[in-house]
Amino acid sequence: MNNAQRFFNNLNFTVGFILSVVVILAAVTSLIWTPYDSNKINAKERLQGPSWRHPLGTDQYGRDTLSRVMKGAVNSIIVGLITIAVGLGIGVIIGLAAAYYGKIVDEMLMRLCDLIFGFPAVLTAILIASILRPSIVNAMLAIGIFYIPVFARLTRATALSILAREFITAARAGGVGELGIICRHVLPNILSPLIIQGSIQFAVAILAEAGLSYLGLGTQPPNPSWGLMLNDAQTFLSISPWMAIFPGIAIAWAVLGFNLLGDGLRDTLDPKMMKGRR
Amino acid sequence: MSRYLITKLITLILLLFLVSITVFSVLFVLPGDPAQIILGINATPETLENLRSELGLNQPFMAQYLDWIGNLLSGEGNRSINYDIPVSELIISRLKVTGPLALLAMCFAILISIPLGIYAAQHQNRPTDVLVMFFTQIGLATPDFWLGMLLIMLMAVKLGLFSAGGFPGWEAGFWSSIKALLLPAFALGMIRASVLTRLTRSSMLEVLNEDYVKTARAKGVHERGVVYGHALRNAMVPIITIMGLQLGQLVAGAIIIENVFYLPGLGRLVFQAIGQRDLPVVRDIVLFMAAAIVIINILVDMSYVYFDPRIRHE
Numbered sequence: 203m204n205n206a207q208r209f210f211n212n213l214n215f216t217v218g219f220i221l222s223v224v225v226i227l228a229a230v231t232s233l234i235w236t237p238y239d240s241n242k243i244n245a246k247e248r249l250q251g252p253s254w255r256h257p258l259g260t261d262q263y264g265r266d267t268l269s270r271v272m273k274g275a276v277n278s279i280i281v282g283l284i285t286i287a288v289g290l291g292i293g294v295i296i297g298l299a300a301a302y303y304g305k306i307v308d309e310m311l312m313r314l315c316d317l318i319f320g321f322p323a324v325l326t327a328i329l330i331a332s333i334l335r336p337s338i339v340n341a342m343l344a345i346g347i348f349y350i351p352v353f354a355r356l357t358r359a360t361a362l363s364i365l366a367r368e369f370i371t372a373a374r375a376g377g378v379g380e381l382g383i384i385c386r387h388v389l390p391n392i393l394s395p396l397i398i399q400g401s402i403q404f405a406v407a408i409l410a411e412a413g414l415s416y417l418g419l420g421t422q423p424p425n426p427s428w429g430l431m432l433n434d435a436q437t438f439l440s441i442s443p444w445m446a447i448f449p450g451i452a453i454a455w456a457v458l459g460f461n462l463l464g465d466g467l468r469d470t471l472d473p474k475m476m477k478g479r480r
Numbered sequence: 481m482s483r484y485l486i487t488k489l490i491t492l493i494l495l496l497f498l499v500s501i502t503v504f505s506v507l508f509v510l511p512g513d514p515a516q517i518i519l520g521i522n523a524t525p526e527t528l529e530n531l532r533s534e535l536g537l538n539q540p541f542m543a544q545y546l547d548w549i550g551n552l553l554s555g556e557g558n559r560s561i562n563y564d565i566p567v568s569e570l571i572i573s574r575l576k577v578t579g580p581l582a583l584l585a586m587c588f589a590i591l592i593s594i595p596l597g598i599y600a601a602q603h604q605n606r607p608t609d610v611l612v613m614f615f616t617q618i619g620l621a622t623p624d625f626w627l628g629m630l631l632i633m634l635m636a637v638k639l640g641l642f643s644a645g646g647f648p649g650w651e652a653g654f655w656s657s658i659k660a661l662l663l664p665a666f667a668l669g670m671i672r673a674s675v676l677t678r679l680t681r682s683s684m685l686e687v688l689n690e691d692y693v694k695t696a697r698a699k700g701v702h703e704r705g706v707v708y709g710h711a712l713r714n715a716m717v718p719i720i721t722i723m724g725l726q727l728g729q730l731v732a733g734a735i736i737i738e739n740v741f742y743l744p745g746l747g748r749l750v751f752q753a754i755g756q757r758d759l760p761v762v763r764d765i766v767l768f769m770a771a772a773i774v775i776i777n778i779l780v781d782m783s784y785v786y787f788d789p790r791i792r793h794e
Contacts, residue, residue, distance in 0.1 A: 321499065332754050333509070435629070439629060446629045453621075461617060
């Protein structure tokens, strides 16, 4: 059985893959083409339900919801990628340092991670976003900070078990330098848990961005974001329910996709962990 | 047990100290002059300066910090700039909304997830189990505030069974207040139930294969007794841990749903206080929330002994 087959034999992976690809395709397409200009105001066609002209309806300014949902996908993917880059980049370094140096360094770095975990996450993200002024960049920073301990702990735990293996001793005896041990022997071996966790954190980031943008602390208007669209929709719940339905489906769709992708990757890459997550 | 409690209390105090320093420093560099925000853009420089010295804003960092902590420790408390009443009063009045909301949400979550998780575990890999797991995946992917909006559209706008938001206050009537909390609590609870159902299922699956469960079955204990008497109690430790974390999150993090339903809770208070630069309120609430989370965790830790007497806190 080749590799691709092994992955697609897993139901979670297959469904997750299809859902995620749709989101990515919508995002990529929107960079070249959307049915309408996503920011174009058209007072004559405001607050419409789904129709042939506007498959997902329009918002209170007559902007086309389908175009905005597509552009929103770009926004969510960027948020996911950057928050993971922040969390993974810093977290892996911290985790490796803790595992490699051990003792006092380990103790201090891990207690630092505990401290970040100790803060109420939503509240802190709101604080950070308002201190640095609301913007999408600051929202990404606020989310990314909470990813650092997640990746740091995961890296530390897996790196510790790799560092204790015999092939590391063999490599040392063979004269491989310390940096070589980390880059050539430890990193490649801890990659798959990091990828699995990354896919799940990607989904969490989409949810978190939606929440912050809903509160007005993430993406700023008129840029399209799924959370911001839900905020717009709140005022018109009784007149134009469609405005609230489609952006919400988009969020659930994308999050479901990346969650299932992560579960599928875990089932295939790491059969030992097959028992339910959470 | 008492030694365990003492170490936990010391950790609590240490953590609160660190949180207080962090929160204070963060708010210290927060852009936006509280005096300017209170007096508006037309204030003269003199009145601004007067208010700043009245609020102690022109004092150095350490003096302001010590002033804040001193007020807390002496029991005198701090006053809200915006409402001009003690922050403790504000917190208590808002907790009357957020507390019941969080508890009600957890009730929903537990009532749905425990039976559903046990059912899924008993029917492992059969179609009904797959269906339950599918629904929990959808639950994990749905933002709770969006579910809240959908509930408003269905139950309030379309069917007219509930009001679309707001809170009448406990003085106005117990049942009408509960009714105002039902929809948001259900939205919060459903999402948390997804996590708990998956956890109940996986930890029941682990326990159901243990020897003592087989022994109980062999002894002729009927299935209900095996599941609820023997297995569930042993499966509870991880479940209760996550429940504790969720309850803590709900006390601290119902901010978004309180905004959706216009509930005058703790989350909405702190959210507005950040916008209004009502710093005493923000500081005290952040500290209160951090303490609440830690205390809930300690209580959860202590409850392990009840579910699994093999655990000893020494």
